[in-house]
Amino acid sequence: MNILLVEDDLAQATAVGNALQQSGHVINRADSGENAVRFLKSNQVDLVVLDWQLPGMTGFEVLHWIRGNLGREPAVLFLTSRVLEVDIVQALEAGADEYVVKPFREVELVARVGALLRRTSRKEKVDNAIAVGPYVFDVERRNASLHGKPIELTAKEFEVAAFxxxxxxxxxxxxxxxxxxxxxxLDSTSRTVDTHIYRLRRKLSLHSENGVRLSTVYTHGYRLDEVLVRSVASETPVCAAPEEDVERHSWLMPAV
Known part of the structure; x- marks a missing residue:
């Protein structure tokens, strides 16, 4: 599994990293909260092992950023010297999945990490297919369908949509x-990703009538959510969540 270790103490980071690497995990390290957020913006991990007391941005603030921007994943394990019950409760209520107090025992830490990853690991898709409502993405054959009807996507559009x-x-x-x-x-000024998202909104008919909503996450990226569809037996919507306005980009040009 891919783990991000956020620890500013080099000796502690070395001890934790060595223990987890011996269990077959890939360890990436950040020595501050700001560097952890920077790494998570462009890299996917299964678990964040997080110290609370960090220079600048605290571990608790990093947790808030993760849950506010990345959702339920990755899993977060606090590894900290803060032992007060109020701290533990606060961390768990804010979205942490596990809490281990320093000084830690290596065997226990490895066991807790293993158990946490087993609980939170993503479920394997049956028959290499991703199914959400009426949408099905066949990862092996690399094709997509909506209500059983095939949708023509380019290779890059399929990669983005399937993910x-x-x-x-x-x-x-x-x-x-x-x-x-x-x-x-891509270059920070590139609109290539936004162009592909714009095309996917249209090709895949990404709106609440099909049970999904694609939202723009300000300064970050995009999030796809499932929503309840309109009831067949009633004209009253089952879900009161408003449909996001389709983005209109007059500047959009075909991606190269």
Missing amino acids: LFANVGRAVSRDLLAKLAWGRE
Whole structure:
């Protein structure tokens, strides 16, 4: 599993990293909250092991950013010297999945990380298919359908759409979508990702009548959510959530 370790103490980071690497995990390290957020904006991880007391942005603030921008994933484990019950309750209520107090025992830490990853790991898609409401993405054959009717997508459009549908409810950054589809980060002024999103809104008919809503996450990227469809037996909508206005980009040009 891919783990981001956020720890400013080099000795602590080395001890934790060595223990988790021996269990087969890939460890990335950030020495501040700001660097952790910067890493998470363009990289996907399964777990964040997070110290509370960090220089600048605190671990608790990093947790708030993760849950506000990335949703339920990745899992977050606090590894901290803060032992007060009020701190533990506050962290868990704010969205942390686990809380381990320093000094820690390596065997226990590895066991807790393993148990947490088993609980929160993404479910494998049956038959290599991603199904959300009336949408089905066949990852092996690389085709998509809506209500059983095939939808023509380019290779890059499929990569972007399939990833969004595989991560319903999670905010996905433009940088991550660019890495998935183009294999690299694009220039900060590039509108290529936005152009593909604009086309996908139209090709896939991404609106509440089909049970989904694609929202723009300000300065970050996009999030796809499932919504309740309008009741067949009644003209009253089952879900009161307003439909997001379709973005109108007069500047959009075909992507190269």
